[in-house]
Amino acid sequence: MSRIVTVGAAQLGPIARSDTRTQVVERLIALLKQGSEHGCDVVVFPELALTTFFPRWYMEDQAEVDQFFEKSMPGTDTQPLFDAAREYGVGFYIGYAELTEQDGQVRHFNTSILVDKSGEIVGKYRKIHLPGHAEHEEYRAFQHLEKRYFETGDMGWPVYRAFGGIIGMCICNDRRWPETYRMMGLQGVEMVMVGYNTPRHNPPSPEHDRLSDFHNHLVMQSAAYQNGTWVIGVAKAGVEEGCELIGGSVIIAPSGEIVARCTGMGDELAVAICDFEMGHSYKNTIFNFEAHREPQHYGLIVERKGAKVTV
């Protein structure tokens, strides 16, 4: 028996610093509408999809930083997106900067939500693997200050029943870490959604820049296979405020094969008809965790953060 969900990878082109939320939401709605015209049940938008990728700038004024954050979701500017989801009957994943108060403390997270076809939020995730740095580094043409502007996510990697399957989320740099997917694989995840903003140029290791597209797909394809799950990876792409972001948005089957992809660097939709059941031929055989994992030998993975050489 198949359990089909039709998914759109809704890549975004650049968002200028001066673009308003309203302008961006119009673009998102256009992609959502395109998804509905192509039979999508759900579309996946990128990380921090409502604004420019602001961690590229060092800012000392917290009020200036906070302008990039959403104080409520939906808010006034984003409500039309939720309304469109209900109108078109298409759900979505979207990443945004979340400002919230918990126990009297202001908190800042790099967050994603899953919204169903009725426009209700049915899942949430807060990014755990924050890349980059926390202090201004003069030598960089563009900063990558995620460790300054965000706290580490505090929700783990929950999975949710939605669209007829078991769905998990992660964000950008999370996708490079096999631990991310395994945490969801151990909860039976059938589809992982991940939005990203990835500069082509990484100032600390420019010698890897030529491989950025290869690495992007390599980590998601291997994780799909190793956990018997679909992976939907969606970029903010193109030259944004002078900084080139890679594209290469893809829909990856549990076989590790790329079954749909965006080819440009602007707003673009790629669609695939995905069967949640497909992963089970992996989960029940070569990656039958119950039969084949040996967690008694994996201790260092949780006991040790950094690498230690003791020989």
Add this chain to the structure above:
Amino acid sequence: MSRIVTVGAAQLGPIARSDTRTQVVERLIALLKQGSEHGCDVVVFPELALTTFFPRWYMEDQAEVDQFFEKSMPGTDTQPLFDAAREYGVGFYIGYAELTEQDGQVRHFNTSILVDKSGEIVGKYRKIHLPGHAEHEEYRAFQHLEKRYFETGDMGWPVYRAFGGIIGMCICNDRRWPETYRMMGLQGVEMVMVGYNTPRHNPPSPEHDRLSDFHNHLVMQSAAYQNGTWVIGVAKAGVEEGCELIGGSVIIAPSGEIVARCTGMGDELAVAICDFEMGHSYKNTIFNFEAHREPQHYGLIVERKGAKVTV
């Protein structure tokens, strides 16, 4: 500063059940000699490289099974390989079936050793991720009875200083599990050696057979990148006793790129000049574990063996 080690991936063609150890060791020595002629410091042989891949047969007579095991290493038949290593000044990794006595108990492991240029054993590993099954399964044209003939390895994944770098080992199915490489990555591994015997046809999931070469490289390339380590994957290849084994032996750089590969299905050497230092541009930046891993969120990886759906 470079730290160069020249490595040979010494793929083997089929070994017949009737072939003697002496015949096989002659082939290994020929590859070792070829390695020395091409400047190799070390060559990597496959898993269970001294005999045919015997877990394909169901045997009830333990004495018959034990004929495929080595009671000592080196033994009478394998001593010439160690002598050749010393003569040519080329070390090696080799996989073999190990029969040993520990605390008065006979133990059976799927084992590999690392031998230095003087012919001394300097490292050892016992396979942890045993694939296949423990009981006879009639529907299979060929059995895969590793869970019957071997015990789970009891050494974890130690790493060793050898050939100027930090070297780890794993065996065959271990290479599909990201936990394997991460355990070594957390010990600063710079090169992982892995031999394999992988039938093209997997009876429980024949629908994946067409992808066996793709999956073989995918798991090793992603692991190389994600741990900033070289990976040397070496096959027993070709049609052995009627069962086709995949080839595709490769030397993979810490970038995830394949830098050398075997193209045939017989005895064949592929050589690469490898710089142990290369991985450090990954280990110090995007995969700086101390800066970026979040082990407090990885608990399920060790707490749970099988997947559990709780939503």
